[in-house]
Amino acid sequence: MKHALPLTLAALACGFSLAMTPPAAANEACGSGEPATGEPIKIGAIVGQTGPADFSSASKSAAAFFDCVNANGGINGRPVEYLVEDDAWNPETAANAAAKLVNDEGVVAMAGSTSFIECGTNARFYADNGIGVIAGVGVPRECFFSSNIAPMNMGPRLSTLGAAIDAYENQGARSFVCMAPNIPNVGGWFCEGLAAWGADKGVETHNVLHDPATLDPTSLVLQAMAMGADAIIVAEPAPAAIPIFNAAEDQDLREEAIWLGPTSIYDTAFPAAVGDYWAGAIKAHIEFNTLDSDGVDNTAWLSIMDEYGNASDPRDSFSQGGYLAAKIITGVLRGIDGDITRQSVLEALQTMEAVDSDLLCGAWSFGPGDRHNANQAGRMVTMTADGWETSRDCFVSDDPELADIRS
C-alpha cells in the first residue's frame, strides 16, 4: 500500500503527458476544450457482434470517437455516453436491445449501428418513438427504406452493383452470378439490384442464395460455376467470402470467371487469408475511401483509433463508417440550441447541411424524406499479394431503385 501514492502520481503524470500531446488531427476532428463533465447525453448502437460473423467494428470506431469527443469538450461540455448492444444476428435479441436502449436507457439517437437484421426488426420501432438513427453500416433493405434511419454507407446493393458496373464497363462482363446470404431483404435485395440495372442492357444475372449458418463453400462455388457466367460476385461478409475463395482455388477456377466482391471483402487481412493465388484476380467495390488514403478524415480516423481505440479493433471500411456516423452526430448535437431531446435531435438531423468528407465520394446528409441513401458513389480496388490498390476512382452505382432519391 505504501507504494500506491507514488505509483498513482506516476500514472497520473504519464496520463497527463499523453493527454497533453495528442496527435493534432485527432484533436481537430473531435473538438477542442476541457474534458466534458455533467449529465451525459446517451447515444445507442446495436451491432451483430456474436453470431455468424463479428460485425461490430463501426461501433468500436464510434466509441473511440466519442471518447475523443469527451476528452475534448464533449457536446458543449456534456459527455456522450455511448451504449452498444449485441443483437447476436437474432431479431428477437435485436428487438429487446432496442427496447432497452430507447425505453429503458432513454437514448436521444442511435449512431454507428451495424447489423444484418436490426433495421428490419426495429425500423418501425424507431419511427414510432421518434429516434433518429445514423447507421454506421446499413445492410438490409429496411436500413435504406425507413424515415428514421440514414446509413453512412452506400449499402451492399449499391456496392454489389458497383462491382458489376465496373466489370461490365472495363472487363466486358455480360453475365453475372450474385452469391449472397438469404437473410430476409438482404441477399435477394442486393441481387435484385443487378437484375434491375442489367434489364435494359441485355445483362444476364443469376442468384446463388444460401443460409449463412450452413455455409458449404464448395457446393456454392460449383453451383455458381455451373451457371456459366462471365463474372461471379461474392457478396458475403469477409469471414464467409474467404472459404468461398479458398474453395474456388481448390478447383483452380481463378481464370474461369471474373471474381468480384463488395466492400465487405475489402479488409487488410483478406489478401493474406485468400493467398497469393488470387493476387490481381479479385476486385472489390468500396463504399468509403481506401484505408491508407491521406485525406483529413482518414488520417483523423486512424489516429483516433490509435489513441482511443484498442489495438485489436479492426481498421476496416466499416470502422470508417462508424467514425463518420459518430462525427456527424457529434456535429449535429453541438449545433442544437436548447434541450437535446429525441425530437430536437431528429429535427436537427433532418435539417442538417450536407457534410463533405474525403472518406465519401459526395456530400452526405440525413435528409427529410421517407427513405435515405445519401452515399451512392464508390471506388474500385484490386487485390495485390499484400494489399489492395485503387483501380478506379469515384463512380455512381446507377441503381434504378434510386430514382426517387435522385429526382
Place this chain on the structure above:
Amino acid sequence: MAMSETSRTPLPHAAPRGFLAAAASQHGGLITAFFLMALIVPFLGSYWIKNFTSMIAVAIAAQGVALLHARLGFVSLAGIAMMGVGGWFGLRLAHATGLPFEIVLVLAALCTGAAGVLLGLPALKHRGLIYALITLMFAAGFHVVVSSIGFPDGGSGFWGRIDGSAERQLMARPAIAASDLAYFLYALAIAAAAFTATHIVTKSAVGRAWAMIRAGDAVAHAAGVRIGIARAKAFGLAGALAGVGGCLLAGSIGQLDGRSFDPVQSLLLYGLVIIAGPWSLAAALIAGFLYRMFPAILDSWGVDGDIAITIFGLALIHAIVSAPRGIAGQLHDLTSAIQNRLSGVDR
C-alpha cells in the same frame, strides 16, 4: 440414461383430496408466481418486459414437453422446433387472412396440434431413445428448412415471403394488447389458461389413460385404453401448446428468424424441463425462466450468457443424480416441510 429411467420412475403423489383443493395446494406456488409476475414485471422496464414475454411463450411450449415426458414417458427433443412450427403457422395465417390475433392464435394452435400428432406417429412403434432421436431429427430438419424458406413476412405465394424490394410486414398484435406491457399481461393470461387446460386434461379420463400407458402398454390394454388414440391426444395437446407459444412469440417480435430455432435449443429445453422437474405443472415456468431469463440476467451482469449452458449441464447432472423430481419437486418439498413445521407449531 434418463429415457430408460423415465419408464421406471414411480408416479409422484396422486391428488388424494378434492379436485379444487388439490389443485390449489399442488399449484399454490405456480399461482403465486403468476400473480407476482403480473405485479412486478410491469415495473422492470421495457427490456425485461420483452424478455419475460419471450419466457412465457417458451414456458407454454415447455408445458408440452413436460407433458409428454411425465405423462407418457416420451422424450421430445423438438420442443423449440414445434414452437417454430407454431410461429410459422401464426405468421402465415395472420398475413394471409388478417384475422384478429385471438383467432390466429387458435388456428395456429390447431395446425401445430395436428403437426404434433403427425410427429407422434412414429411413437406408435418406437419409444425411448429411438423416438427421442426421431424428434431430434425433426428439429434439425425443421431448422434447415426454415432457414432456407424463412418465416412468412407478408409476401405472396405459399411460403409468404417478401422477395427483393418490398416492405416486410410485422405480425399485428391483439387490439387490446398493442404495447409491450399489455402484450406481456396478455401472454401471461394465455399462459394461465394453457396451464389450467393442461391441468384439467391430465386430471380427466384422458389423463388417467396416459397414466396407464406410462405404467406399460400391457397395463393400458388390460384397462381397455385405446393406446393409439390416447397417445395422439397427448401429442396433439403438446403440439397445440407449442403452437400457442410460437404464435405468442411471433406476436411479440412481429417476425421470426430461423436462428432462434436450431435443434440445440430444443435439446436445451428438454434438459431444462428435466432440471425443472416435469411432474409438476410449475416445471414449464421454471424451464422457461431458465431458458430465457437466466442468460439475460447473466448478460445484464456483464457475464457472457452462453456460460448458462455450462451451468445447465451441471444442474442436469445434479437433477439426474440427486434430485429426480427437479427444482419443482424440491420447491414442493420445501413448502411441505414449512407447512408441516408451521402446523406442528400450531399444535
